[in-house]
Amino acid sequence: MNLILLTRNDVDDAGLARVRDPRRLAHLRQVHRARQGDVMTLGLENGPLGRGQLVSLTDDEACFDVSGLDQAPPAALPVHLVLALPRPRMLARSIEHATALGVKRITLLHSRRVEKSYWQSPELDPAKIHQHLVLGLEQARDTALPVVNTARGFRPFVEDRLPSLLEGRRGLLAHPGMANACPRGLTEPVTLLVGPEGGFIEWEVEQMLAAGCEGIHLGERILRVETAVTALLSRLF
Numbered sequence: 001m002n003l004i005l006l007t008r009n010d011v012d013d014a015g016l017a018r019v020r021d022p023r024r025l026a027h028l029r030q031v032h033r034a035r036q037g038d039v040m041t042l043g044l045e046n047g048p049l050g051r052g053q054l055v056s057l058t059d060d061e062a063c064f065d066v067s068g069l070d071q072a073p074p075a076a077l078p079v080h081l082v083l084a085l086p087r088p089r090m091l092a093r094s095i096e097h098a099t100a101l102g103v104k105r106i107t108l109l110h111s112r113r114v115e116k117s118y119w120q121s122p123e124l125d126p127a128k129i130h131q132h133l134v135l136g137l138e139q140a141r142d143t144a145l146p147v148v149n150t151a152r153g154f155r156p157f158v159e160d161r162l163p164s165l166l167e168g169r170r171g172l173l174a175h176p177g178m179a180n181a182c183p184r185g186l187t188e189p190v191t192l193l194v195g196p197e198g199g200f201i202e203w204e205v206e207q208m209l210a211a212g213c214e215g216i217h218l219g220e221r222i223l224r225v226e227t228a229v230t231a232l233l234s235r236l237f
Contacts, residue, residue: 001027003049003141004042004064005134011066016055017042019062028054028062043143044069073143077102077237078189080165082151084111084196086225088121092132093226099136099146101233106148107165109157113198119152158207165191171213174232175199176222178215182235190236194229 004024010017019025028034036057042064043049050069054062081098085091085108098106110119122128129148137143151157165171169189174182176199193208200208209215218231 001031001138002041003138003143004028004040005045005138005143006042006064006066007045011044015065015067017052017064017066019064020060025060025062028057034062040064041141042066042069043073043137043141045137045143046145047143049073049141049143074102074140076104076144077233078187079103079233079237080105080107080169080189080191081229081233082107082109082165082191082193083225083229084109084194084200085114085118085150086196087115087118088123090197090225091118091121091123092128094229095129095132095148096136096139097226097230098233099133099142100140101230102140102142102237103233104144104146106146107151107157107161108148109151109154109193111154111196111204112201113196124150154204155207158204158211162191162208162211162213166212171208171211172236173200173205173208173213173215174218174228175205175215176217178217180214180216182216182218182232184235186236192232192236194225194232197225 006017034054038054039051042052048069048071050071052064052066052068055065056063081103086094133146169191171191173193175195
């Protein structure tokens with residue numbers, strides 16, 4: 001936790017933030033070894049960040065002065081990540097990694113090789129998704145919460161939603177065997193599509209290419225989803 005991320009509900013009318021949940025309190029004590037008077041990096045969810053003093057710390061509450069939060073969060077990556085729904089364990093890591101790298105829009109997509117049971121996973125509960133987003137923000141010292149939505153039908157996504165996601169954006173389909181290597185150092189807005197374990201099936205690839213996406217690859221190696229997402233974002237931006 002490189003940032004103590006606060007919510008609007010944590011801040012009272014006097015301009016003090018009161019942290020009471022066990023996870024953040026445990027981290028303050030066990031990792032930061034925080035003491036009254038310490039000055040720490042704080043951020044307000046979807047708001048500014050900065051340095052704030054720990055006014056008091058008890059067994060049940062940490063109280064911070066947040067009057068010094070006057071910095072903007074880091075710049076977001078100009079990318080909309082469309083990710084075929086990974087298995088639950090990989091989903092959690094992929095969301096955290098993408099958030100830490102600055103992704104602000106994520107669409108979780110169904111495709112032929114996505115197990116239908118994955119859509120029943122507790123990891124898709126909004127509270128669990130929010131938890132992983134927060135962990136990514138805390139790691140990167142960011143406060144801007146990403147937006148995550150789902151597309152449970154591949155054909156409706158390609159026909160109805162993908163065209164709008166490509167308006168004013170470069171569409172990049174990351175898939176093994178594509179003709180072109182992943183580009184480097186882009187500054188233009190991008191919609192990045194990443195398949196599941198085993199990749200997209202041929203028909204799905206054809207549909208996305210026909211919609212206007214460019215096929216790209218990361219080389220001969222086949223990577224785990226969370227590794228591929230991190231590698232692609234790092235190389236692109």
